[in-house]
Amino acid sequence: MIFQSSIRTLARFSGNNLFKMKFIDIGANLTDLMYSGEYNGSKRHDSDLQSVIARARENNVEKMMVTGGNLEESKKAIELAKEHSDLFATVGCHPTRCNEFLEDPEKYYQDLLQLALQNKDQVVAIGEFGLDYDRTKFCEKDVQMKYFEKQLDLCEATGLPLFLHCRAAALDLVDVLSKHRSKLKGGVVHSFDGSAEDRDKILELGFYIGINGCSLKTEENLAVMKEIPSDRLMLETDCPWCEVRPSHAGHKFIKTKFGQYPAVDKKKWKE
Numbered sequence: 001m002i003f004q005s006s007i008r009t010l011a012r013f014s015g016n017n018l019f020k021m022k023f024i025d026i027g028a029n030l031t032d033l034m035y036s037g038e039y040n041g042s043k044r045h046d047s048d049l050q051s052v053i054a055r056a057r058e059n060n061v062e063k064m065m066v067t068g069g070n071l072e073e074s075k076k077a078i079e080l081a082k083e084h085s086d087l088f089a090t091v092g093c094h095p096t097r098c099n100e101f102l103e104d105p106e107k108y109y110q111d112l113l114q115l116a117l118q119n120k121d122q123v124v125a126i127g128e129f130g131l132d133y134d135r136t137k138f139c140e141k142d143v144q145m146k147y148f149e150k151q152l153d154l155c156e157a158t159g160l161p162l163f164l165h166c167r168a169a170a171l172d173l174v175d176v177l178s179k180h181r182s183k184l185k186g187g188v189v190h191s192f193d194g195s196a197e198d199r200d201k202i203l204e205l206g207f208y209i210g211i212n213g214c215s216l217k218t219e220e221n222l223a224v225m226k227e228i229p230s231d232r233l234m235l236e237t238d239c240p241w242c243e244v245r246p247s248h249a250g251h252k253f254i255k256t257k258f259g260q261y262p263a264v265d266k267k268k269w270k271e
Contacts, residue, residue: 029069031076035049064086068128070094081123097138125163127190128165131144149180190236196227199227208232
């Protein structure tokens, strides 16, 4: 399983005694329009997605899990996975986009289910789904909760693990997962930025925790993250978002830096 293999690293260089880290990126938003050169509805450059994938491979990223944020993105993620044998996909609907269920909830659910069932070689998890109480302006809590629980049925129907999103909602997330624990196959809470208490409750359920730059913003974050057991820790870029920025507490621990690529506001195009 791609989750279980994501923390297997260390492959020996041929001809010497050095070791080379190998990686699996468990969260890459490669369907984002920025990779097609589009920023806020304006075309700024040709697609550079193939170059992005090539650079990842050159830097020892052996596999990437392309995140599906809704039905259409899930379809695109699967198409990318079909084009590249080292890419895999998730199928699901992000909590802030669960209003997409409302027009015809059963059809939306069935479309997600069939997409997962018909593409078993590419789809490795259900998600990205969960709860986001920081951004209820996009989707109200009750709608998020209803379709968070509904998507747990996808996990049971497919036998796939969960790729979970959680913002300011850990108590409710853990409560729901606990109630449905018997029918779930585990998974990961990605882009984790919660408290030590949140961390421990997630770990007690047997889930993995995924971290990226958003997990390493403050000294408090660092104190929480360093206590995640290494066999329950997963790495992700959440690209094109969530890099470790110079303003983040975690930036001081980065040894390999690319000065020619300074941190920028990705919502704006810069030559």
